[in-house]
Structures are given as C-alpha cells and as structure tokens.
Amino acid sequence: MALANWAELPKDLIDLIAKCVKLIEDFIAFGVVCTSWRNSETKVNFDFLSPQLPLLMLADKGDDYREFYSLSKKKVSHVFLPEVRERECYPTEGWICNVKFDTTEMTLLHPFSRISIQLLLKKELWASAERFPERRTRYQCMSIAVLSMSPSFTSDYVLTISYYAYNFLACWRPGDLNWTYVDLDHHGGVSSMIYHKGQFYCVTNSGQIWVFGVPGPSIPQPIVVKATKVVHIANTIFGNYGYLIELSGALLIIFRYRRLAGGDTFRVFEIDVNEVELKKINTLGDYAIFVGLNGALCIDSSNFTEVKSNHIYFTDNDEEVFHCGDGAGRNMGAYNLEDRKTESFYPEESLSRSGICPPTWVTPSF
Template identity: 35%
Template sequence: QEMPVWSEVPLDLLVSIGRCLNLIEDYLNFGSVCKSWHSVATKANFNNDLCRAPWLMLAEVEDNEVRKFFSLYNGMILNKRIPKASRKRCLESMGWLITVGEEGEISLLHPFSDVQIELPHQNTTVEYNEHQTGALTCFIGKAVLSTSPSHTSDYLLMVIDGGSRFLSFWRPGDIRWTRVKCEGIKYCSFTDMIFFNDQIYSVDYSGCLLVCDVADVVGPELTKCHILAQIPTEPQDMPEHLYILESLGSLFVVVRYGVKSRPPIREDSSRRISLTPIYPNDGTETYGTTNFGVFEVDLAAGKLRESKQVGDRALFLGANASISVQASQFPGVKPNHIYYTDDFVESYLFYEEGGGRDMGVYNIANGSFEPHYNGVSLSRVCPPIWVTPTLY
C-alpha cells in the first residue's frame, strides 16, 4: 500500500481541516507539514476569536533576538525572532507586548506579526522627574488594553506608572500620557486594573478596590472614583501584591504573599534555583511566593468574599494583564489553580540573575505548589511572562 502524499491533499479540504482546529499549537503544527499546508495556515483560515490559553514567553538570552514560547498544552517550544523586543522589559495585554526600553521609549508590539505602534516616551507623563524609576525599563508596572489594536483603532491603553504607581492612559493620536486624577481620593498606589462593563476597576497596595467610569477617565473633568470594597485582612497580613481579573462574568481580586524581601522559611529550601544577592546578606533575606488569597467581588453588596474554589477557572497572573481561562477547554491546564510568574521588580532586582525564580502553579484548594516550567529562565530586564497567542 502506497503512503499518502500529504502535499497533494486538495486545498479546499486543507482549509476545512484548518478551520476545525481550535488550539493555536495544533494550527502551527498543521502549517509545518509542508509548503502547501503552510500556504493554507493563514489568519483567514483560523478561528482567531476563540479563547486562548497563554504561552510562557521565556527570558531573553543575551545577544540573541530569538524568544522562546512554552506551551502548557504539549510542552512545545516555539522559537520566534523578535528583534524589536531585544533588551526591553515586556508587559502583555490581549496578545500584544508593551515594551519599555533602557532609554525610556515605549511601544506596543505584536510578537507574532511584528506590527509595532510607537507610544509617547515615558518622560511625557505628569511630573515625570519627581516619579521616575531608577531603572527606566521598570517605569510601567502594569498595562491593560480596553480592546485589541488588531481589531480597531478605537482603544485605550491604561498603565500603572512611575515610582508612585499612578494611573495614566494613552489613546491613538495622543502625543503624551494623561494622568487619571480621582476626585475626593488623595493618593493611591495601584497594583492592577481591568476594563469591565464600561468601567475601570483597580486595586491598590492598601487592599482597596476602586471603580470609575471609562467615560469619566477620558473626560476633561476630575474622575469620579469611589472605593467599592476593602480586602478583609488583619494588620499583620497586609497584601504584598494584588491582581484583579474577570472570569465568566465575575470579578476576582487575588492577593499574593511572600514576594517582598523577608527572612527565609523552611519551604524556601525546596526552591530549585539559587540566586546571588547583589548585596551579600549571609542568607538572612530572600523572597518567593508563600501563598495566595482569592476573593470574589460581590458588586451589589460592595464586599469581597474569600474562596478556596473557583470551579473550572485557571488564573494567569504576572506582568501580563490578569486573565482566566476555562481549564476544561485546554489540555494541560488545571482547574482551580493559579499560574504565576515572577513580577515583583522590587525584589528580584536585588539579585545578579534577576527575576524568573518565583514562578509556578498554586493549588487554590490545598495551598500546594508545583512548577509549570522545569527549565531555568532568568533575566534582570525581562523575566518570563504570560503571552496570549494570536496570529494578529
């Protein structure tokens, strides 16, 4: 019996096969069979609107413009040359990278199509000289798009910026960043934010959940912003890092502990990677996540309820826009788990190797940890981050 000649499969049949594939990993493998299959593996023949499980973009290897992307689904490593991201810190939202360079330049970059959108320099933010960071690459702490630039030019990019962690935004056509000034609220040091139902929800380091209308933010007057809820914690358990995300129509606030410099504990002995402190501390200080707290937001009551069960959800946290996926739709992703990366700049910059050690998978139900990537990927400029893969 003769072996089939895959290059001779009719193109209309290939298109039909391609449109049946829901995982982008399978689609990329489909396009690598031969030239005729590759010619069919275009954006037009792939359902690009389906939800995607993020890939882990590994740290940049010095003097190498190729970035590696790790898939939880099949352990596949995809190599992609991205010279425009070289020597830049990367954040992520909706499959786009927000890159911040060593000279303070900022851009939006789509890693798989190489489309780049130049943004105003960080020195166009309000009172820049008073709030700039020591390392200019660390000026932006978080970045979230209102909608994808792949689909429209009518979008908003919100960022948390400066050493004081203000909220600012940019719209296409703007020549500078605009600071969000909240009426009646003197000062907040923000950690994360999200667009949800024409409103912007944000959390700050004191554990406050704040809300304001998008229309107010972009309007000429002071933004009417109010505190919706407060994380219910004891004084000795103040949040160290916080995230906010939407999942299946509900909002969740996640609190992360252990990321600040602290004395070692017994569990630290299980960490696989040893780091070299820039300032020797005789082993008296370290950092690394010790646990998470997950709170579901009751918008009607203005309260946060802690939960050990989030059902079929898997949460992805780090320097990416915080998101969740339905685990049952993605082989290799576990429900009721948090997939996190090393994003606490204030800690990892005190080590010669930089960040990338403090990442893994956290079981929300029983508090256990396991790795999601078994290799070593460290960087002082851009540690590994989650990137949602889109063709464009």
C-alpha cells in the same frame, strides 16, 4: 504503498483541515508544513472564539529571540523578536506593550505577526510625573499596561499604563497627541489593573480599589479622567500583592502572600461593588488562573487536559528582585486552592531569570 504528497491535497480539503485546528500555536505550526498549507493559514480559517492556553514567555536573554514555553506541548519555541530585545514587556490582549529602559521608544507589538504600533515618547509620561516630583523613582519605566480591547479587531481601544514604580496612571487612545493623566488620589502604588464592563479598575498596595472610565475617540483631547474609590480592603486581608480578574462576569481579587523561601500562598475574593464588600471564594470550579508580571487571566480548564482546575499558575513578579543578582524567575509554580500545595509546571533545571523582563504569561492571538 506510496506515501501521499501532503502539498498536493485539494485546497478546499486543506482549508477544512485548517478549520479543525483550535489552538493558535498549532495553527502556526500548520502553516509551516509547506507552501500550500501556509496559504490556508489565514484568519478566515481560524475560529477566533476558541479558547486559548496562555504561553509562558521566558526571560529576556539579551538576544533577538524570545522563548515561549507551551504547557500543552511541554516544550520551548524560539520566536524571532528583535523588537523586544532588552525591553520591559507587559502582555495584554495578545499584544505586548514594551519600552526600552534607557531610550524614549515605546511600542505595542503583536508577537506572532510582528505588527507594531508606535506609541508616544516616554518623555510625555515624564511631563505627567513632574506634577509629583517627590514620587519619581528609578526602578522601572512602566509597571502595568492594560488594553481595553485588542488592536487586532478594532481601532476603538484605550491603553492605560502605570509607570514609574506604580505611582502614576496615564491613558492613550489612537489619534491622541499626548497621554492623559488619570486623576487618582491613591495611597500606595498600583499593583493590578483590569478592564471590566466598560471601565478600568485598579487596586493599590494599600488595599484601595478604584474605577474610572475613558471617553471614546469621538471626544477629542483634552479629556478629563478622574478615578473614584470603590472599596478599601482591610490590612488583615490584603497580601503582598493583589490581582484583579474577571471570572464568569464577576470581578475577583486574588491576594498573594509572598514567602521569602518560596511557597507563596493565595486567597480569592469576589468584589461586590454594590454592597462594598468582599466575598471569599473557596473554589474556582473548572477554572484555572494565571498570574504574573502584568496581572491575571483565567481559562476553563475543561478545554485543556494539560491544565489543572482550581489551580493558580504563578510566575515571579516581585520587583524587588528584578534588579539584583541574576534577576527574577525563580518563584514559579501551580498552587492548588483546595489542599494549598504547590507543584512545578516548568523544568527546574531550565529556570529562566532576568532583571529586565522576567517570565510572564502571553495569550496567543492573531
């Protein structure tokens, strides 16, 4: 019995097969089969509403490739990405905001299409930091980067970053000639930020939650962006780190309590902005949450048999260990909110560490 020549299948049949593929990582593999299949690997044939499982982007190794670990395939893929070699990387909306520590170059990079958007020079951010010279540090160029929407689908987006050891916030819109400093009279560095219902929310290490909006592109610079304090969390609740996340339309905060010997624990609360209070969440239901260097994201685990519900998948994002020894990346695991136990999701013998860019979660997109 002769084997079928997959390359000679009718195009309409190949297109139909392509439309049945739901994960982007599988869709990319689909295009590698042969030229005729690659021709069907287009955005038209992919359902953008299908949920995606985050990939673990492993630590920087100082070469032109980055490794991505798939929870579904339990294997590592090597992607040619010289653009982020030895750079700080902050994934957001399927893109990676990256900056070279010792240069002024900063870009937004789509890791799978390698489309790049050049951002303003780092010296523009130094100009904002000069307002408070006593708060400048040498640890990192940036610490958080959050997009309001993906540049893949619109040019009406805002990029907000926290820079120089979490102490400053600035935003940029396509077409802006310089960064706009966010007026934020906070205490303690910003530990997490999220775009939620048309506004940016951030939480500081001292337990303050702030909110601010950024005018649309129809309003030219100069613009004024001023933050308002929403909630001040008691020290008895706040952990070593706080992550903001949206789940089913609600705004949640996840407190991470770091243990020096590992075994981090977590607590989850819903933020009631109207009542100015926190409500403890004991279960995530079918959801799983992923936390790491640049914040948090959640998925409905019922769509993925490889992910456990009511678990928090975490990577090591403690900046104090980034720049000593062999870097961060040891402290990773999946924390069960019900029994408060942690299990491994990544092979221990392959632990990935870096003092520049430790392992972090990336949501695949077009």
